[in-house]
Amino acid sequence: MTAAATVAAPAVTTIAVERVSKWLGPVVALSDVSFAIGPGVTALLGPNGAGKSTLLRILCGLTTPSQGTVRVLGANPRTDLALRRRVGLVPQQENLFEQLPALEIVTLSAGLHEVADRAEAARRALGLVALDPEDGRPVRTYSKGMRQRVKVAAAMVHNPEVVILDEPLEGLDPRQRLRMIELFVELGSQGRTVLVSSHVLDEVERFGSQVLVLGQGRLAASGDFRDIRDLMDERPHRLRLRASDARRLAAALMAGGTVVGTHLESEESVVVDTTFVSAFRRAVARAAAAEGVRLLEITPLDDDLDSVFRYLVGPGGRGPERPRRAGSPGPEPRPGSARSGGR
Amino acid sequence: MALVYRLLLRTLVTRARLAALVAIGLVGVLIGLAIRAADGVSSAERTTAISRDLLGGYGLNLVVPVTALLFASAAFGDPTDDRTMVYLWLTPLARWRLVAAGWAAALTVAGPVAVVPVVLAAAVAGAEGRLVAAAAAGAALATAGYTALFLGLGLIVRRALAWGLTYVLIWELAVARISKGAARLSVSVYARSVLSEVGEVAKPLNAAAVPTSLLVLSLVVLAATAFTTWMLARADVA
Numbered sequence: 001m002t003a004a005a006t007v008a009a010p011a012v013t014t015i016a017v018e019r020v021s022k023w024l025g026p027v028v029a030l031s032d033v034s035f036a037i038g039p040g041v042t043a044l045l046g047p048n049g050a051g052k053s054t055l056l057r058i059l060c061g062l063t064t065p066s067q068g069t070v071r072v073l074g075a076n077p078r079t080d081l082a083l084r085r086r087v088g089l090v091p092q093q094e095n096l097f098e099q100l101p102a103l104e105i106v107t108l109s110a111g112l113h114e115v116a117d118r119a120e121a122a123r124r125a126l127g128l129v130a131l132d133p134e135d136g137r138p139v140r141t142y143s144k145g146m147r148q149r150v151k152v153a154a155a156m157v158h159n160p161e162v163v164i165l166d167e168p169l170e171g172l173d174p175r176q177r178l179r180m181i182e183l184f185v186e187l188g189s190q191g192r193t194v195l196v197s198s199h200v201l202d203e204v205e206r207f208g209s210q211v212l213v214l215g216q217g218r219l220a221a222s223g224d225f226r227d228i229r230d231l232m233d234e235r236p237h238r239l240r241l242r243a244s245d246a247r248r249l250a251a252a253l254m255a256g257g258t259v260v261g262t263h264l265e266s267e268e269s270v271v272v273d274t275t276f277v278s279a280f281r282r283a284v285a286r287a288a289a290a291e292g293v294r295l296l297e298i299t300p301l302d303d304d305l306d307s308v309f310r311y312l313v314g315p316g317g318r319g320p321e322r323p324r325r326a327g328s329p330g331p332e333p334r335p336g337s338a339r340s341g342g343r
Numbered sequence: 344m345a346l347v348y349r350l351l352l353r354t355l356v357t358r359a360r361l362a363a364l365v366a367i368g369l370v371g372v373l374i375g376l377a378i379r380a381a382d383g384v385s386s387a388e389r390t391t392a393i394s395r396d397l398l399g400g401y402g403l404n405l406v407v408p409v410t411a412l413l414f415a416s417a418a419f420g421d422p423t424d425d426r427t428m429v430y431l432w433l434t435p436l437a438r439w440r441l442v443a444a445g446w447a448a449a450l451t452v453a454g455p456v457a458v459v460p461v462v463l464a465a466a467v468a469g470a471e472g473r474l475v476a477a478a479a480a481g482a483a484l485a486t487a488g489y490t491a492l493f494l495g496l497g498l499i500v501r502r503a504l505a506w507g508l509t510y511v512l513i514w515e516l517a518v519a520r521i522s523k524g525a526a527r528l529s530v531s532v533y534a535r536s537v538l539s540e541v542g543e544v545a546k547p548l549n550a551a552a553v554p555t556s557l558l559v560l561s562l563v564v565l566a567a568t569a570f571t572t573w574m575l576a577r578a579d580v581a
Contacts, residue, residue: 062429062580084435093426093581097350111346112434154430 010038014162014193015059020068022054022217029054030065031217037195041188043204043225044197046214052197053092055214056166059195060089072162085113088155092166094147098140102126102150103133106157113158125153128183130176144171152180162193169203181206236260237277238301241284244294246270252287253280271301344440347431351418351448360417361456364410368460371401375467393470394544398478402461403534404516407482410457411489412496412507415449419575420497432580439572442494446568449490458482477542484560485534491564492530495571498578523549533559 013036022030030051046052057063058070061077061084070076075083097105106125110118123133129149139150148171155163165184169177184207188194198204204211204225211228213221221228243249250262250270258280261273274280288295378392422428431441461482465475497503519529526532526549533556539546540553551559 057580060433062432064579081435081437084433087433089429089433091426091429093429095425095427097354097427097430098425099353108346108350109430112430112436114435 010036012038014038014073015195016069016071017055017059018069018071020055020058020065020070022051022058022063023066024054028217030058033068033214033217033219035212035219035222037193037210037212039188039191039193041184041194041196041207041209043207043209043211044195044214045199045201045204045211045228046197046220047199050199050214051217052199052214053166056089056164056195056197059164060087085158086160087162087164088158088160090148090151090155090163090165090168092170094144096139096147096150096154099138101136102131102139102142102146102153103135105139105150106153109154110157115158121157121159122153125157126150128156129153130179145173145176148172149176149180152183156187160192163187163195165194165196167197167199169198169200177203178206185209236273236275237280238271238273239280240265240269240271240297240299240301241295242269242297242299243288244268244296245291248291249284249288249293249295252291252293253283256283256287258283268296344436344444347434347436347441347444348448348451350431351422351445352451354421355414355417355448355452360413364413364456364460367406367409368456368463371397371406371460371464372467374401375464375469378468389469390471390474390544393465393468394474394538394542397464397468398461398470398474398481398538398542399535399547402464402478403481403485403531403538404511406460407457407485407534408489408511408515408531409508411449411453411486412493412504412511414453414456415446415490415493416497416503416507418445418449418494418497419571420503423498423581426581428578429580432575432578438576439568442568442572442575445571446491446494446564449494450487453490454483454486457486474542474544477538477540477544480541481534481538484537484556485530488530488534488560488563488567491567491571495567495574498571499574520548527559530560530563 016036018034020030020033021028033051033055044052044055054063058065059072059077061079064078070078072083073086077083077087097108100108103122103126106122107118110121110125115121126133129152131146131149131153139147142150148168152165152168155165163184168184169180172180181203184194184196188209196204196207196209207225209225211221211223211225212219213228241249246266246268247264247270250259250264250272253259253272254262258276259272259274263271265271272280284298285295287293374397375393378389378397381389381392384392419428422431434441458479462475462479465478470478493503493507496507500506514525515529515531518525519532520526532547532549533551535547536550536556537553538544539550
């Protein structure tokens, strides 16, 4: 996927990361990461341990990069205290001030960011995430999803231009998830820079956004989500088919050229390898109908995110944006994928 | 800054901490009662027992540093441990304001909890008014100094209680008592100097004058809070 998308320099750059590396003792958490993003929603995608939280912490100034520079709204997030009025963070950790009710926590956050009308701002922020400001229960009694929403409200209460969210959808039920995604999209459309990390592919797809893919501390891919999705579809896939006559179906698929290998497990089950998953999806139903075989089930065997990232960043992988060597120029934007930052 | 102060104040006061400190305070009262009840003891001997053993030994060497350690190390230690520090750290407030709020919060709790039992123990033991006042002054000054010292400890080390107790036992109670040079760097020595001079009782080894003691303890507070500010600005926040 050398042709995969790279994020073109946005018209307005709000977050600029230049050759950032971070070592935590002997562990390389981030390695030579560079990108620039502007207003709108950008998803930071990567499996657990990819370096997402470290990158977000650097962007908020919570830690320093071992190498490289970071600018958020043109300022150094580590040293520029005034910048903190313009940035909101939803950290990954669950802990809040456990003994306080939601309204008090969000009011506290408003106060810490020197918001003029704290109470009103807090009520508004809680309304954004559909929480009742009058709920006087301490947040320690809240479900994980409610706590996540309190964190989002606390991050939004000072009306920040840049919102950084570390796995904000974790613990939310599907309805809350949808509402939250709608909120992020709305915030992005208001001209804010919204950077959301996630390790769930399908979540990111729903942002309809630019994506930065981080794997093993490196920027493995970046660009429009559809390009990333295509890339993922193009990688080798292994699937298990259950059918009334698996042998016959496997033979038909081999003959049709959409699978490159088969392993018959039983008369009703076969494992197939394909490098053209989208073509395979179309062919398998046709082949089953043509052969008079009843297709019972298709199970992807390697569709977990880790295997996708292994493919993107592994040796010989087709990662679209290999880490650049020191002194080498940055990647050229892919023709047609260049976008201004605003959406 | 007032907001951070109130927040830290709320998080500092836990039942477990207060219960432990009330227990330590009650021990002092019991010692005071024992001194008062002792038969065949002259007034001078009683005063010595109160000033040296009860106020100097139990009060300024145990209750005050332990109380200050417990609350001051928790002021930034608790938010660091439960990872709510990120919310404090992301405020645009200057770091020195956060530290000042933390010190003030720790002092607000540790002050009464440390000073009241010491004063109460002195009064129960039958100390004269002047000695009771001296005990209050010495304990308050020591609390201020120790609180500033231990505030940064909670920020920079895990198990701050163990480190703090080690410091108190080794430095304050051992090294500073036998070495004149080390005594110049001991909070306890300056607090006991104030106690002895104001209370007009026997001076500790390596005692300093009251103005010197006040100056040094003020410098301790300033230097310790400046160091904590420096550490906070450079902290890696999880």
